[in-house]
Structures are given as C-alpha cells and as structure tokens.
Amino acid sequence: MFIKNCWYVAGWSSEVSSSSPLSRTLLSTPVVFWRDSSNNVVAFEDMCCHRGAPLSKGRIEEDSLRCMYHGLLFDKNGTCIEIPGQDRIPPKTKVRKFPIVEKHKWIWIWMGDEEKADPEKIPATPWLDHPDWRSREGYTHYDTNYLLITDNLLDLAHIPYVHADTLGGDEAYAACTPEITRLENGVRITRWGEGIKPAPFLKGVKDFSGLVDRWNIYDFTLPAIFLMDSGMQPTGHGAKEGNRYAAAEFRSTQALTPETEESTHYFFAQPHNFAIDRPDVTDAIHQSVIKAFEEDRDMIQAQNDFLKMNTDFEMISIGADSALSYFRWLVSKTIKEEQEEKPTVQTHEA
C-alpha cells in the first residue's frame, strides 16, 4: 500500500537518455523512461499493452517508442500508431503515460490520479544544481519497505551509534533532544549539539581543531523527502544565533521511493558550499555519505529480517519516537483517505 497522489523522485536526470530506455519499478509498477526529440522525459508503464513485454527493451524512434517484441510503435502519448502486418489499430491499443516534471537534476513522477498532478507541490531542491553548491549524484537500494528507512531518518539519535566513524563522532549528540514541529504533510526537526566533538568525516575536508556546535535542521515530508540544513562550526562563534562564517555547511537532499512493498530506491546528494572548486573535497564527502548509508542499510536490513521472522514483535515507544510515530500516522491516514475516494485512474498494484 502506497500513497499514490504525490510526486515521487523517479531518478536523476542523467539516467534518462534518448538513445536507450531506462526501466525502473516504482510502487510495484514497472515504468520505462526515455527522452523524446525535444529532450523531454517520457514515462510509460513498462509493459506493452499487447503481451506485457518490456518496452524498456524497445527502440526510441525520435518521438516514438517501438516495442521490440512484435514491433508495435507508440507515440509519446502512449498511443499505438503502428502494428506490423495490420492496418487497423484498435482504439484501446495504448500504454499508460505518467506525468513527469524534471527539476534541479531530479525526475519527479506522479503515479496517482493524473488530474491532481500539480507541479507546484514539488519541493524545492535548488542546491542540486546551484552554482554555489557542489555535490555528486547518489543512489542506493534497500531490500526493505521504505518506512523502516523513514524511521531511521526521523530519529538522528542513531548518528553517533550507527555512524561512529563517519557522520557520528560524539555520543553526547544522541542525547541532544530535538525540537519537533508537526507540519501538515510531514515534520520539521531541529537538533543542536553545542560544544561537542566534530564528525569524523570532516577530517581532511574541513578540519576543526577543537569542539564544535553542530546542527541538523530538516523537513521530512510526504511521500518521503528529506531536505536538511546541517553543519558544524567551532563552538563559541554563535552558530545557533545565525553566525556561520566559520562553518562547514551542507544541504543534504534525499528521497525514498518504494520499488515494491519489500524494496526501496534511495536517491541522495550532500551539497556543500565550501571548497566548491575542489572536486576531491566533493568526492570525499560523497564517499563518506555512501559509507554511512551502508552502515544504515546494514542495521536496517538486519532489523527488517528479524521483524519479518517475528511478525508479532511489539515495539516499545520511547520519547525519541514522536517524529516517526507522527509520520507513520500521516502515511496511514493519507493512504486511507485515498482509498476512500473513488479512484479515477485505474492502477496496477502488486
């Protein structure tokens, strides 16, 4: 069960070309992505309406996509315009097309009721292609439902424990109680640690000799978009009051998109606004984040496996769970509301 009427990140702009289609399963639906002759991204259900063959094994012919099983040709609206050996094309011979918006290097897809697809609802991620910020394009994949990863991102007390040698650094940071604000479509979290040890991943990237003030300020919104202002600055220089002249600042930009009920696409970048003329710094930061995300996945995958083996396990709530509890409630409520509406677009869900 997924929220349908919202924008999901489907991929990086660089992943889709006009030479060869890309197949990616989203919300248990296979989708094919390609670019037309105007370089616009087109997304169809990745099953030829004839026999269900993957259109992603097809051939892009300017503004059309040909199924390379039996040769049916579809225009960029998904309408079949050629069936080899047959003159008449039945009117229902079409494949489903999904609304797409490409913005700041991300491709956003709408898989619900097409009439509700309002591009204004896409959150801003300007740091991904802003000249003052640098980052590399990240992707990883989980063999778990996306909500276990959502839980992880909604309680950063895990940082010092899971990421002791990368993003962590000081276990005291776990005890810094965050301020949690409920938003209509998510939650805003502000965590400050003052006078604590800097994170190990900054070594060689931005060296601090002594203690720092550290912050993680982020919105986590539906479906599962994580946009964060984070950083560190030597303590005693007024970071909390807004003075960041000596800071290492980041705008972590992350999006989870369910592949299936049991697997998740994870798109991420870690833009920084210092040393932007040094690709080695950008690389080092990116590699640290990859390592940290592998640490998360290692923990969450094991958690997932045990929870699946022990389906009647009862979790005990602690204070730090308030953000994730609220977010899970929001997800359930939204899915329930969508189901109570009569759907106007028929979708195939496993």
Place this chain on the structure above:
Amino acid sequence: MFIKNCWYVAGWSSEVSSSSPLSRTLLSTPVVFWRDSSNNVVAFEDMCCHRGAPLSKGRIEEDSLRCMYHGLLFDKNGTCIEIPGQDRIPPKTKVRKFPIVEKHKWIWIWMGDEEKADPEKIPATPWLDHPDWRSREGYTHYDTNYLLITDNLLDLAHIPYVHADTLGGDEAYAACTPEITRLENGVRITRWGEGIKPAPFLKGVKDFSGLVDRWNIYDFTLPAIFLMDSGMQPTGHGAKEGNRYAAAEFRSTQALTPETEESTHYFFAQPHNFAIDRPDVTDAIHQSVIKAFEEDRDMIQAQNDFLKMNTDFEMISIGADSALSYFRWLVSKTIKEEQEEKPTVQTHEA
C-alpha cells in the same frame, strides 16, 4: 496444471546411460532415467517409495536400480526386490514407472494414464538422425511457465525485432501475414517473405549476395512440439513454387517440456541439408540458434517478471495473436477434458 495424456520430450538419448542415473523434473514430478542391460531407457518417479530419497543418487545394478540411502533394490518394473536386513517385502513397495519411447535421438515420456500411451502418437523428427541432415543437440532452460514460450513460437513476427542480428534481418518480414490452419491438436503456420534481406546468421554459412525469398512453415502441436521447414533462396528462383535448388534449408526441431509451473525444459536442434560434411557450418548454425534463443529468453523472462508483478494486467489482442490464442484455448480445453475424466493412474503434482 499440465496436459498429462500426451508424449513429452524428456531428453536427448545421449543424456541417459547405464553407468549413472539422470534426474530431471518434468511436470512437477521428479523422474530418474537410466539404461538397463539391454540399453533400454527406464524411467521411474525419482523418489524411493520408502522415504522419498532420490533414486537418481542410486546405483544401477544391471537390470535393477538400488536406492543408495538405505539400500532398497528395484527391478526395471519398479518393484522392490530387496530390503537390506528384512526378509519380507511388502507388496506395495514399488515406485512408479513411466512409459518411454526412444526415437530419432529423443527420449519421449508419457506421464498420464498408462493405458492411453500409444507410441503412434509421437510426431516424426527424422532429421535429427538422418544421414542427409546435420545438427547439434541443443538444450536450454527457462524460469517461466512454458506457455509464454509457446506464445513466442506461434508468432514469428517477433523474429526481425528480437533477433535483429541473428535470425532476423529485415523488418518487412514481420508484416508478411502468415497463413494459419487450425489442426485438431495444434496449428499449421506458413509465412512467406519475398524479396527481403537474408538473415544475418547465414553470413559465412551460406552467402547470398542479394535479396531472398524466405519461408517458415511449421506445425506446432500439443503438448508443445515445433517442427519447421524453413529456408531462404535468392529471390526470383521460384522457391514458393517448390524450386529449392539454390536454397539454404533447415528443419528446426523443438520441444518444450514443463519442468514446473514456473520453469521449462527446452530441447532443440537446427538440422541443415547443405555443407553436411563441414562441422564448422553445423557449429556456426547451432551457435546462432543458441544466441537467438538467449535473445528470446531475455525478452520472455522480463515479460514473465512484469506479468507476475502485475497479475491483473489485461492483454490487448491483435490480429497476429490468432494462432497463439487458438493454441492456448486448445491447451485449456485438453486439461479440462482430462480433469473431467476419472484418472486411472494416481499422479503426484505440486
């Protein structure tokens, strides 16, 4: 659900010996094959009637097969004739034996009602061992139900698209409408392409400098036997009228046998009647067919995965589907008829 009362290809003659038994699962039933002292192929259910241990791990002792778990010995009728440490042998101590016919290098098995096993119903495949024809023994395996492969073989419009660099060559061939004749136990298909480009796999094997006439004429019969007269000849030399003096001719011989509901054995050969004294030509043809069959499998496996993810997908029929639609109807009808009869042989099916 499989058709039971028919002959299936179980393997190549060369696969079964008197030295070591062969295990192969057919129609969700494990079967063990071995040769007795007269070199006849014997086939039993591959589960010792004692504890279900695989008889294929057993030892052939002339005309008997010994289970190598606890030593029970079975004669070639499947009757237990020795239990170590026990004098009396309970009368029910026997394993199921299947009727077998070995013919033209293929081993045929009957897994339904033994009384109906009529060897006359086995289709002729003389090219597999005829002195005027040459081929190599082919085998491949699919992780899909056999009917998706059946579909593929019943619409050769896929050849130019799926096999562009091997069996294909000219997309115009897809539009050459075949003549389809319904048979009582299958379908006869005749496809002619006149004045088209030759197939790439002929390069170096039988070179044609210009355009050719091409034909694929085949019977596809229950359970899933594909026997084809195919070939190419320079256009304008009367191939369609029966003049084949300059042709490259083949007798493609293929059989699908379900392993389980989700997997299939595929036996094939591509006999040719030219350059029969050149093993390199036979090899080159065989390798091309293997490559082409990998192209099919790549497409069909992906089609299968998406159809399994999207169980309510509704296919849209086109004109080219008439042969496969008829064949699928024939399969369903035959299974239904078999189920309505009271079975006289109890079979184990998963």
Place this chain on the structure above:
Amino acid sequence: MFIKNCWYVAGWSSEVSSSSPLSRTLLSTPVVFWRDSSNNVVAFEDMCCHRGAPLSKGRIEEDSLRCMYHGLLFDKNGTCIEIPGQDRIPPKTKVRKFPIVEKHKWIWIWMGDEEKADPEKIPATPWLDHPDWRSREGYTHYDTNYLLITDNLLDLAHIPYVHADTLGGDEAYAACTPEITRLENGVRITRWGEGIKPAPFLKGVKDFSGLVDRWNIYDFTLPAIFLMDSGMQPTGHGAKEGNRYAAAEFRSTQALTPETEESTHYFFAQPHNFAIDRPDVTDAIHQSVIKAFEEDRDMIQAQNDFLKMNTDFEMISIGADSALSYFRWLVSKTIKEEQEEKPTVQTHEA
C-alpha cells in the same frame, strides 16, 4: 512447531566472547550471545525492545550490552538501564533473557518456560573435554527441517550406502538388525556387525589388516541429541563381550538444533581415545566425519526438495523405521502436550 521445554545446544563455548556478540537464530527466534565480565555467557532475544534492531550489532560494555542503533543500554538481566536523551525508563523496556548452561565446551539454551529449566536434565558429554579423549569442534548447516536429519541418525543402515568411501565399508553392515530400546525421552540403539570389513576412514588412522567386529551403540534423545559409543576391533577378540584392548573407539557427540522450520544447526565432534598425542590423527578423523556429513546432507537435501515438491507423497514403512517412527511420535506428543499447557512465558515464533 518445536519442543520448547528442553535444552538445546546453542553453540560451542569458543564461539562466544566478551569482545563481540554472536547472533544465531534458534527455533525461529533470533538470539544474541555474549560474555559478561565474569566470562559467563548471556543470551537475549536478538531484537532491541525499542525497534527490533539486532543487539548482535551492539557493543558489550562490561556487564551490559548497548544497542548500537539508538544507544539503549541493557544490563545482563535484559533490563534497560539507559536511554540516551531520556531520563525516565519505562518499566517494560527490557529484552527477553534465556537460561544458559555452559558445560563440556557446549552452550545449552532453554527457550521454553523458564521455571522448568532444570540443568540436571542436560545430558553428559564428558568426552568433549576429557583428557583421555581428543576431538575437533564441528559445525554444519542444513536447509531442511531437523527431523529429516533425525530420521537419518535413527537408521544407520544408511552407513554403507551413503558413506561407501568414508564411514561405510561393508554393505553387510546394513543388514545387521539393530536392537532398539524405547526410552522415555528417546531411543537406545545397539548395532553389531561381526566379521565385516572395516570402515575406509580408518585407513592411515588405525589400520586393521583383516575383518573386524563393529558396533554403534547410542542414545538419541529429545530434542535431538545423539551420543554414541562406536568402534571397531579385529574380529575374534571378544569385542561384543567387552574386550576392547585392540579397538579403535569413538564417542560421537552430535546435536541438532532447529534454526527455523526449514533449516538446522548441526553441532558435532568425534572424540577418539587412541593416538591422542597425534593431532594429525584427530584432524584426519574430523575431516572424514565432515566428508561423511556432506554425503548425508547431499542425500537429505535432495530428499527434502522432492518431498516439498510432492507434498502428498506417501512413505512406505519398512522394519528399519521403528526407531525413527517412535522418535517422531515422541516429538509430536511432546509438542502437543506443551501446547495443551497454558504457556507462562510468551514466546515469538514464526
């Protein structure tokens, strides 16, 4: 379904340390093992009571174990004594602790009703660490339910067939009818072969030039503990009457512990009391047993796969099945009795 109120072997003493926790799933329950500052083994359910994260990825802090997801700290009784960022600890914040007994190099665990955990019920395995005996610590893993392995161990008629080149040697041994005594919690089996060929694995270890008397005398008790006095001696020297002065003697010590319904842990050793100052002999014996256990697994895994494919297969009993039939009946009866009692400890079972 497993018997709960009994002692299972959880591992070798050498597997658990105070530096890094060990995770092992037993009876479909993940368990974490670690040693406290007194070197005692502690076993918890391997799921943090907060979010189910694996405590086996945690950190041992003297007499406590810290979950390295969000930092909860548990004392050696399983009670949470620290939640980072939170003063009050809810009283239910604890993880389940299992009774443990460490004895003769084996760690025994009790996963049922804690009040019934009587260490006196643990069978004696003194040869594992007795100065007059030598062995190496063995472990293997099956992807089958443990009862199929139990069946194997309860009918040693399989030895000459499955282990022709290792533990076998003379097919006549299969026909030596064992004496079977029903015990309250298992079965005692005594098998003698007189004047038969010695087992191949003794070659180079203890060479016998001629025929031997051979014995396998063992108790197989609930849940699945196999303790055997076995050996060979040149025939005619009164082995059966108790004269063992020229014997090669072993005390095979084996324990099966279900991992899940579909997989099994197998702990074993093959203590010998001759050439105890020769590690090469101990090694050679151990390697032979490993090879033999691979032969068993090869057979049993195939048997398992076919039985799962053919769920309505009906086994035919032979005389040699009396021990395994009784043992399976005993297992079913014990599980039924446990289920009819009202459980006092809530357990999580898949």
